[in-house]
Amino acid sequence: MIANNQCGIFSSSSVELTKDDILSAMKSISGYIDITPSDFQEIYKIAFRHAIERLSRLVKAEDIMTRDVVSVAQDTLLSETAAIMEAANVSGVPVVDGDNFIMGIISEKDFLEKMGGKKNGSFMGVIAECLSNRGCVAMPIREKSAKDVMTFPVITAQRSNTISELSKMLAEHQINRIPVVDGKGRLVGIVSRGDIVESYCAKVF
Incomplete structure (x- = not known):
């Protein structure tokens, strides 16, 4: 599951009720309630x-995916x-x-x-390399195209995958987005971590 600090609703521990909250709620209900605040x-x-578990099984990739996907061709220059x-x-x-x-x-x-930036490259790593070489480290790849640096094969999802399944896929493969394809493998959408977080927030609130 995605870290709960992004929305504050992904686990019961992230929404803590105080006893005063519970007592106020119980007093607002007419009639007699035979239950303690702790219960x-x-x-x-x-x-x-x-x-939360029920919602994660109900919402599918097709419900939250971005359909107008920004994409590039294999021969698109990196610039x-x-x-x-x-x-x-x-x-x-x-x-x-x-x-497609x-x-x-x-x-x-x-x-x-x-x-x-090496395998676990970072922006600051590239800056450091650039400054130490007194030149632009992007020059060697200036004339290269998308196919020269893209990651493949690609982890993809189906329209029917639930957000619970999508969350697990993102976590297991340590990726931030997952393309959604149809039965033939054609791109029909994309789901990001942000899309999943927003879906939880929208359903709960």
Whole structure:
């Protein structure tokens, strides 16, 4: 499951009720309630957890995916690819062929690694490399295209995958987004960590 500090609703422990909250709630209910505040608190935690688990099974990729996906072709120059990503304010884009079949995916991490950021490259690592060499470390890849740096094969999802399954896939593969494909492997959408967080927030609130 995604870290609960992004939305504050992913586990019962992230929504703590005080005894005053419980007593106020119990007093607002007309009639007699034969239950202690501690019992009520425990029931609430269990019910909340079940509700979150139920929602995670009901919501599918097709319900939350971005359908108008920003993508690039395999022969798109990296300079153009970077400009497209910057204009769309995204950190990764799928690479597709002329029939919209997904061939790979390219992210900021791919750029960083090719620019000297090494395997676990970071932006500051590239800056350090650039400054130590007194030159632009992007020059060697300036004329390369998306196919030269993209990651493949690509981890993909189906429209029917639940957000619980999507969350697990993102966590297991340590990725921030997952393309959604149809039965033939053609790109139909993309789901990011942010999309999953927002779906939980929308359903609960």
